[in-house]
Amino acid sequence: MIKVTDGQRWKLFHIENNRKMTVEVLNFGGIITQIRVPDRNGLVENIVLGYKHYRDYIENPAFFGAIIGRVAGRIRDAQFVLRGRTFHLGANEGSHHLHGGNTHFHQVLWDAVPFQSDYSAGVILSHTSPDGEGGYPGNVTVQVRYELYDWNEFRITYRAETDEITPLALTNHTYFNLSGDVKDTIEKHEVQLKSGSFLELDEVLLPTGKRLDVEQTPFDFRSWRRIRDGIQSAHPQNRIVGNGYDHYFLFEQQEKEKVKVKEKISGRVMVVESDEPGMVMYTGNNLDESFLLREGYAKKYGGLCIETQRHPASLLYEGLPSVILKPEQTFETSTSFTFYTE
Numbered sequence: 001m002i003k004v005t006d007g008q009r010w011k012l013f014h015i016e017n018n019r020k021m022t023v024e025v026l027n028f029g030g031i032i033t034q035i036r037v038p039d040r041n042g043l044v045e046n047i048v049l050g051y052k053h054y055r056d057y058i059e060n061p062a063f064f065g066a067i068i069g070r071v072a073g074r075i076r077d078a079q080f081v082l083r084g085r086t087f088h089l090g091a092n093e094g095s096h097h098l099h100g101g102n103t104h105f106h107q108v109l110w111d112a113v114p115f116q117s118d119y120s121a122g123v124i125l126s127h128t129s130p131d132g133e134g135g136y137p138g139n140v141t142v143q144v145r146y147e148l149y150d151w152n153e154f155r156i157t158y159r160a161e162t163d164e165i166t167p168l169a170l171t172n173h174t175y176f177n178l179s180g181d182v183k184d185t186i187e188k189h190e191v192q193l194k195s196g197s198f199l200e201l202d203e204v205l206l207p208t209g210k211r212l213d214v215e216q217t218p219f220d221f222r223s224w225r226r227i228r229d230g231i232q233s234a235h236p237q238n239r240i241v242g243n244g245y246d247h248y249f250l251f252e253q254q255e256k257e258k259v260k261v262k263e264k265i266s267g268r269v270m271v272v273e274s275d276e277p278g279m280v281m282y283t284g285n286n287l288d289e290s291f292l293l294r295e296g297y298a299k300k301y302g303g304l305c306i307e308t309q310r311h312p313a314s315l316l317y318e319g320l321p322s323v324i325l326k327p328e329q330t331f332e333t334s335t336s337f338t339f340y341t342e
Helices: 236-240
Strands: 012-016 022-026 032-038 044-046 079-082 085-088 111-116 120-129 140-149 153-162 190-193 195-201 207-213 246-251 257-263 268-274 278-282 304-309 331-341
Touching: 012 120, 012 140, 022 140, 195 236, 257 304, 268 304, 304 331
Parallel strands: none
Antiparallel strands: 012 022, 022 032, 032 044, 079 085, 111 120, 120 140, 140 153, 153 331, 190 257, 195 207, 195 246, 246 278, 257 268, 268 331, 278 304
């Protein structure tokens, strides 16, 4: 148990399977602080970014490992219109609203209950966001289930209900680096992504509502492509985010495996499966040495985020997967990360 300021006591949950894979989770923010998996030689190392000092998770401007909500992503002008009524949210990125604004789920002390079965173990996190919090309508109850299976699959399941129509888009903001213990940046990581289109961004990183075809661009990951291709690209969409990626890709839903990531030196491969309609792929373009990690100071392109989610651009533009949750509905989705070596 970790003693923290303001009388709070954080709990750190250590989850382990029978193949030497471990996951560590805080009840504060539902933050994943470590995921340790073997490389091809059996060396077990941490493959996610996390702070050296737990106190740094209090602010956590990079959102390391955290649950993001109520709405993941940017909402233009920190407002939206729902059934003819305008709702004003907290602006925390210029005049815009990012990752839940000033009432972030990543700064909440979640109720946490561990569990175990014959083939898995994990923790169930619960939180209720009251009506009006951060400007959002409705009392929203959220449950996030972290579960580690014996076959090196780590699954995140989200479940939520509301008593009033409201936007909701949840994700997890873990930064992966399959080199192990941040031996290198993710520039040489290779990605295969089942997506034929992505959302165009403007100069403040807000979607314009236009879908761009990935064909013959550095955004075409339908076959294996290195992250470095986008970092070194002159494509205006790579340049606009600081040389790299911070874009929403729409999945081809008939495919079960949505994303694969591999790092050749360690031999580690990560397979991502999700029933979400798309994901933001972020390549750590804004990371720098102001972040002190377990392994030393962070660096640009130090980690890769695979943020499976619906996108709040649908509040403005038609034809995108909706983020609206109604009282008669249950929000339920899952994303799994499975690891092996080759």
